Amino acid sequence: MRFTDQTVLVTGGTGGMGTSHARAYHAEGARVVIGSTATGLDSAHEFAAELGERALAVRLDVTGEDDWTAAVRAAEEHFGHLTILVNNAGVQNPALTVEATDRKLWERTFAVNVTGQFLGIRAVTPAMRRAGGGVIINIGSTMAYGGTALYASYVASKWALRGLTRSAALELGRDNIRVNAIHPGVIATKLITAPPAPGQPPIADFYDPSPFAVPRLGEPADITAALLYLTSPEASFATGAELVVDGGLLLGPALPAGLAEAA
Numbered sequence: 001m002r003f004t005d006q007t008v009l010v011t012g013g014t015g016g017m018g019t020s021h022a023r024a025y026h027a028e029g030a031r032v033v034i035g036s037t038a039t040g041l042d043s044a045h046e047f048a049a050e051l052g053e054r055a056l057a058v059r060l061d062v063t064g065e066d067d068w069t070a071a072v073r074a075a076e077e078h079f080g081h082l083t084i085l086v087n088n089a090g091v092q093n094p095a096l097t098v099e100a101t102d103r104k105l106w107e108r109t110f111a112v113n114v115t116g117q118f119l120g121i122r123a124v125t126p127a128m129r130r131a132g133g134g135v136i137i138n139i140g141s142t143m144a145y146g147g148t149a150l151y152a153s154y155v156a157s158k159w160a161l162r163g164l165t166r167s168a169a170l171e172l173g174r175d176n177i178r179v180n181a182i183h184p185g186v187i188a189t190k191l192i193t194a195p196p197a198p199g200q201p202p203i204a205d206f207y208d209p210s211p212f213a214v215p216r217l218g219e220p221a222d223i224t225a226a227l228l229y230l231t232s233p234e235a236s237f238a239t240g241a242e243l244v245v246d247g248g249l250l251l252g253p254a255l256p257a258g259l260a261e262a263a
C-alpha cells in the first residue's frame with residue numbers, strides 16, 4: 001500500500017496500459033482519476049464503479065484545455081489533492097511513408113502525443129504545488145530511440161516527449177515535482193494488436209520478439225511495475241530520467257541459440 005496518501009490521474013485510463021496502471025494504483029491504496037475520451041466514457045464509468053471507492057471517471061480528451069482544467073478540479077474536489085499524473089494517452093499513426101502522410105494526420109498525432117502531455121503538465125503543476133509536490137510520468141516509446149519506416153509521425157512525437165520531460169524536470173524540481181519518462185517496448189495492447197488503419201495488418205503481426213534478450217511481447221503489467229516504482233518515494237532522487245522497459249529490444253538481437261555455448 002505505497003500510495004495511500006496519493007491521488008493519481010491516468011490519461012487514456014481505459015486503454016490497455018491505462019487500465020493496468022489505474023488498477024494497480026487503486027490496489028496500492030491510491031485515489032484514482034480515470035481520464036477518458038468522450039467515446040470511452042461509459043467504459044470509464046463502469047471501470048470506476050468496478051474499482052469502487054477511491055475511483056472517479058472524468059472526460060479528458062488530452063487535446064482539450066477545458067477538459068484538463070475540469071479534470072484537475074474534479075480530482076481536487078473529490079479527493080482533496082492531485083499528486084501523480086500519468087501522461088499515458090497516445091495514438092499510433094497508420095502505416096504511411098513521410099511522403100504519403102497528410103498534414104492533418106501528422107498534426108493529429110502530435111496533438112495527442114505531444115501537445116496532450118504538454119497541456120497535462122501545465123494543468124497539474126499548480127495543483128501539485130498546492131499539494132506540496134508531485135510526480136509526472138510521460139509515457140514515450142522505444143521508437144523515440146531510432147527511426148521506424150512508415151511511422152514517422154509517431155516516432156517524431158515520441159522523440160519530442162524526451163525533450164519535454166527533461167525541460168519540465170529542470171523547471172519543476174524546486175517545487176518538489178519530479179518528471180520522468182518510461183519508454184515501453186512492444187506491449188500487448190490494442191495499439192499493436194489492432195490494425196492501425198482499416199485493411200492494414202496489426203504491428204503485432206510482423207513483430208517477432210524471438211531474437212531479443214527477453215524473447216516475448218511485453219505485458220501492461222511490465223510497464224505498470226516500472227511506473228509504480230518511479231512514482232513512489234523510493235524513486236525520490238530520480239527526475240528527468242528515462243526508463244526503457246523493452247525486454248532488450250533496443251540492445252538489438254541477442255546471441256543466436258547455440259552460439260553462446262560454442263564461444
Ligand SMILES: NC(=O)c1ccc[n+]([C@@H]2O[C@H](COP(=O)([O-])OP(=O)(O)OC[C@H]3O[C@@H](n4cnc5c(N)ncnc54)[C@H](OP(=O)(O)O)[C@@H]3O)[C@@H](O)[C@H]2O)c1
Pocket residue numbers: 011012013014015016017018036037039040060061062063087088089090091092112139140141142183184185186187188189190191192
Ligand atoms: N502498446 C505498445 O506496444 C506501446 C509501446 C510503446 C509506447 N506505447 C504508449 O503507451 C501508451 C498507452 O498505449 P496502449 O498500448 O495502452 O494503447 P491503447 O490500448 O490503444 O490505449 C491508448 C489510450 O489512449 C486514449 N486516447 C487516444 N486519444 C486520446 C485523446 N485525444 N485524449 C485522451 N485519451 C486518448 C485511448 O482512448 P480511446 O480508446 O477512447 O481512443 C486509449 O485509452 C501510449 O502513449 C502509447 O503510445 C505503447
